[in-house]
Amino acid sequence: MKRGCADGSPSFSCACYNLGMKIALVVYSLTGHTYEMAEEIVNGIAGTGAEARIYNIKDVDVDKDFIDSSSGLIIGTPTYMAGCVWQIRKWLEEDSKSFSLAGKLGGAFATAHYAQGGQDTAIMDILGQLLVKGMLVYSGGGAFGLPIIHHGPVALDKEEDHYERSREMFRIYGSRFASECLKLFS
Numbered sequence: 203m204k205r206g207c208a209d210g211s212p213s214f215s216c217a218c219y220n221l222g223m224k225i226a227l228v229v230y231s232l233t234g235h236t237y238e239m240a241e242e243i244v245n246g247i248a249g250t251g252a253e254a255r256i257y258n259i260k261d262v263d264v265d266k267d268f269i270d271s272s273s274g275l276i277i278g279t280p281t282y283m284a285g286c287v288w289q290i291r292k293w294l295e296e297d298s299k300s301f302s303l304a305g306k307l308g309g310a311f312a313t314a315h316y317a318q319g320g321q322d323t324a325i326m327d328i329l330g331q332l333l334v335k336g337m338l339v340y341s342g343g344g345a346f347g348l349p350i351i352h353h354g355p356v357a358l359d360k361e362e363d364h365y366e367r368s369r370e371m372f373r374i375y376g377s378r379f380a381s382e383c384l385k386l387f388s
């Protein structure tokens with residue numbers, strides 16, 4: 203059954219079929235913000251009919267079979283000291299060595315306290331590592347109009363109501379990311 207795009211974008215409406223497309227999210231979340239935004243991304247992905255699973259590496263082991271059979275991998279991190287957390291860096295550098303990541307679509311997102319907190323650096327840390335692994339990278343894009351997402355979505359937990367307002371952007375990012383996977387791999 204054809205399902206609507208979560209972002210309402212007509213340009214993707216022809217690609218939104220459930221074709222067994224899988225997308226994995228690997229995040230580190232200590233106090234829950236990064237995990238909650240990962241859930242919003244999954245909500246956006248679900249609108250395209252693709253299947254998505256979140257692995258918070260603080261609590262669970264990552265399912266290698268699911269990731270190996272996924273078309274896309276999205277990494278989420280809190281911003282610590284204006285960069286990504288060491289747990290994500292370790293997962294990318296060591297724990298995922300035996301995973302089949304080359305050729306998949308990759309993306310990254312961050313949560314942080316402050317607008318000048320270094321979240322863009324955190325995202326670029328991750329995107330650089332995905333490139334090293336031979337992955338394609340996707341930002342969410344400015345070309346689709348609002349919301350403009352330059353490197354990846356960000357939610358700030360200490361800037362007025364930015365965190366709650368960000369939820370929709372994360373859903374749209376999920377929809378755009380899954381639609382891009384469908385275009386590339388289906």
Ligand SMILES: Cc1cc2nc3c(=O)[nH]c(=O)nc-3n(C[C@H](O)[C@H](O)[C@H](O)COP(=O)(O)O)c2cc1C
Binds near residue numbers: 233236284313316321
């Ligand atoms: C040790 C530590 C360092 C942090 N460093 C930064 C930082 O450099 N910039 C920033 O904006 N927020 C910083 N934060 C705030 C976190 O990035 C923010 O609260 C994030 O949403 C937490 O994610 P989580 O709830 O998924 O664990 C830091 C938090 C901790 C605990």
